[in-house]
Amino acid sequence: MQELVGVEGSGSELSGREKAYLYVRDQVLTSPAATGSFLNEQELATRIGVSRTPVREALLMLQAEGLVEMVPKRGAHVPAMSGRQIAELMELRGVLERHAASRALEVGQVPIAAMRSALAAQEAIATGRRADDARTFIDWDGRFHQILIDSAGSDLLTRTYAGLRARQLRVGLTALGASDRQHGVCVEHQAIIDALDVGDEALVHEKINAHLEFTLQILLRA
Structure with missing residues (x-):
């Protein structure tokens, strides 16, 4: 639940x-x-x-x-999300995810195994064609990012990010519907994991930013 x-x-x-x-x-x-x-x-x-x-x-x-x-x-x-609202959502996600990554690296509690597991589940369903596969893919996408957020060890941060869930699922499904995005998402998630694995904070931030920017540009064109 x-x-x-x-x-x-x-x-x-x-x-x-x-x-x-x-x-x-x-x-x-x-x-x-x-x-x-x-x-x-x-x-x-x-x-x-x-x-x-x-x-x-x-x-x-x-x-x-x-x-x-x-x-x-x-x-x-149910109002449509404006381009400005979508951009603000992605900006807020970036702030929270970069902070969580920095905190996880600082305390040495980077959830590499859990993030790899979530990514593997995404990859397994990325080429699926069933009606509910897109929703399942986006559910795993949300778990991937929530795992990183939770690793910061802040209840407030966890709750704040989880509170964005409805908006994130909606824009995520919209992005998938507007492009063949599954493969790109998996590649970008792997890049975030790789940067975390080597402990390069600046690179992690760069990969998070790139991931969110790709999605934002697709949504603004949709």
């Missing part, structure tokens, strides 16, 4: 609001197809197995995070 970022009271038993929040954030809003659509509260409630009230509460929470817009008499609208 994904970490319940921004929702209090998470535990073994999730409330209806928490279930609705997680479902909409991680299953609905991550899809590029959701962009521009209005979400039907009753349909969501039926799919999740809760009443409309917790769905409405979850949508209000997502509105506070800027992931949906509540339009009077229309409901929850």
Whole structure:
């Protein structure tokens, strides 16, 4: 189960609001197809197995995070991400990932094995043609980067980065749909691992920047 970022009271038993929040954030809003659509509260409630009230509460929470817009008499609208918002997302990712890499190198806790394992899973599915292969590839992409972030040993950093998940999944799937990006992603991930393995901080930063810039340029052209 994904970490319940921004929702209090998470535990073994999730409330209806928490279930609705997680479902909409991680299953609905991550899809590029959701962009521009209005979400039907009753349909969501039926799919999740809760009443409309917790769905409405979850949508209000997502509105506070800027992931949906509540339009009077229309409901929850999923706005498109502007070029500026995408660029800001990539810039923020770069700041967080470079810091995490520097911290991991400083304390000698670079998660090389875990990152290699995540990359191997990506490579195994990179040429897949099933309907859900792109989503699985992007899920592993997120894990690859989250592993690096977690290695910094900062709960706040981990939660902040995890909170970007819905936006990252959406732009990641958009980038895959706009180009044959899987192979390039794997090559760039390997370059980050190699730089971490030799302990070259400047090179690690360079490879992280290059990886994010490639994705950004594809998204801005999409």
